[in-house]
Amino acid sequence: MLSIAKYAAIDIGSNAVRLLISDVIEQGGQPPKFKKSSLVRVPIRLGADVFLNKKISAENEKRMIDTMTAFKLLMRSHNVFKYKACATSAMREADNGVAISNLIKEQTGIQIDIINGEVEAAIIAATDLHSFIDENKTYLYVDVGGGSTEFTVIHLGKEIASKSAKIGTVRLLNDMVEEKTWNKLKDWIEKHTSKYDKIELIGSGGNINKIFKISGKAFGEPLTYFYLSAFYKMLQRHSYEERIVELNLKQDRADVIIPATRIYLSAMKWSNAKHIYVPKIGLSDGIIKSIYQETIPSLVL
Incomplete structure (x- = not known):
């Protein structure tokens, strides 16, 4: 039936x-x-x-x-x-x-x-995220939004720690994130990830989904830190207008994609992650x- x-x-x-x-x-x-x-x-x-x-x-x-x-x-x-x-x-x-x-x-x-x-993190946890997780690995899940970013450390299939930080793309565009907020996030990520030998990132949000699409990678393959870093530098070389016309980004994506990429790169650097997986899931x-x-x-x- x-x-x-x-x-x-x-x-x-x-x-x-x-x-x-x-x-x-x-x-x-x-x-x-x-x-x-x-x-x-x-x-x-x-x-x-x-x-x-x-x-x-x-x-x-x-x-x-x-x-x-x-x-x-x-x-x-x-x-x-x-x-x-x-x-x-x-x-x-x-x-x-x-x-x-x-x-x-x-x-x-x-x-x-x-x-x-x-509650936002709990709802996202109800997605198919578990199907992308290898229970023998450790991950830092990063969900970038306009106002805040949610971070969750997942070890052997279980949630170990989570944090909601007031670092989002719209806040960054308006220069509203103080250095001490970044430093607190850096300390939190290092504290909760340094004990693991190897960690991978899982990224969610419209910006990382767009970056993944542009990369041409097959679904399930990760982006490397090297690729994301090079992409970030390429974005910065283009003006807002060029990002719309030449990179074919939507008007409301062409500005926030830069601070979003900065957040993912920062999380990768502080956790020593070399790869970021993009399962294309969200709230x-x-x-x-x-x-x-x-x-x-x-x-x-």
Whole structure:
């Protein structure tokens, strides 16, 4: 007996807002299959408001309402059964984040949960990350966002330590990360990785996914520190306009990709990792899995 249900995840980040719609396919006692049906990304960049002014602007408030209205219509058109909307760093730190969340629910019917870094990490852990992990190895998992970056040390298949650092691409673009914040992160990474002889990085986030695509590597193959370092230098040689025209990067990707690459390279350097694996998973994928597994509350559309 074949059963197909559509679930949707809304990820409200500091750089962009995403809607992922997935088919969950069940058949005769076999493990469920998760097949992406639609992905929509809107570059609202809430962090540019919040990290500078502590609040979301009236313009972006309107854009958020328009986006959530469109997302609801898309979910309805796709015949989505259940959905979950999660907001991270920018909405969490905005003085008017809760008020805007309430306004969105009132005007669109979409309920948004503003989650902390620990919940975000737990949702990402619900993805297929385990299928990319060799339980005989040690990894540093790095999920770069616009407002924060989540770090998790995984040893022999088990989570050993985790940290959420306020170092993100939008913060770095606005020169809002102090040297002492970098030093604290460096100390944390060295403390939790130096005891292991060999460590690999696992990177997630839109920027590392784009870099991996540009590399032409086959899925499952890692990028080397040498390649990422050379790519970083190449990006810096190009102007913002050249990155859009010559490197074919989207307007809202062409600036954040440089600070994102810096974060990955720093994590590799401080952990002595020579390779970074890119499984192309993120918060949206984790939300879908968590809805299905009923480890987080969801809403029927």
